[in-house]
Amino acid sequence: MTPDEISVITADKLHNIRSIQVDLNEKGESVWSRFNRGKREQSWYYMSVVRELESFKKEVSLVRVLKKEVFQLFVGKKKLTVKEIDALFSCSYDCNEKRQREIESMGILGFVKEALTYADDTYINADYNKVSPLMESLRKQGIDFEMNSDGSFILLSYCAELKHRLAWSDKTLYKHFKRNLKNL
Structure with missing residues (x-):
């Protein structure tokens, strides 16, 4: 073009x-x-x-x-910084009051709440079809999950939602996921 x-x-x-x-x-x-x-x-x-x-x-x-x-x-901002992307990942399991205030000060609380709502829906309905492609992609890159616990499914549901809403490629999600792995 x-x-x-x-x-x-x-x-x-x-x-x-x-x-x-x-x-x-x-x-x-x-x-x-x-x-x-x-x-x-x-x-x-x-x-x-x-x-x-x-x-x-x-x-x-x-x-x-x-x-x-x-x-x-x-998203609520003109650009997401690395710090803000890391903050998104910090909400995967628990977006407590302190974290919500931090996210709100960044201007992305509405986005996070919407993503969490859809991720919770995926988790509650045990919609493996929404998380399986992401899980496979991460597995191919050396990140394995124990699917005998809710934690992995909750994390994958939220990450799948971020990936969808932000139209991240597998490579982009992996980069951010890997950087945040120790905090998840």
Whole structure:
């Protein structure tokens, strides 16, 4: 694709994101009900678009703008730092009051609560189909889980949700997971 084509695609997605943000400001969270697939899937979609366009960010500066606005809309910040990503992982088992205050001060508490809600649903419904691909991917990279305890399933459910919402590749999730392994 040419830089001009990327610019047109990016401008279109940026317009869509800005329209959603305006509607959110005016109507609140009910905006997500107008989509066949709600906020969670919209997050995955737009994060995936950003990931695919990322390689063009030097040639097409609008890609950087889109990334910031997508992150602001779906995560609550224009960018996630390594410290903030590590804080996301710290909530995998227990997002106690102290941790919630820390996460809130980072501006990502809403995102964490949404991810935890979906991860809890995966865990409660024992939806192995949602965690199996991630477990296999991590296993191939040398990280094994004991599935005879709830802890592994809770952790995998939450990590699968982060991976989905942020449209992380297996490689990206592994990098962050491995860095946080000693704290999990």
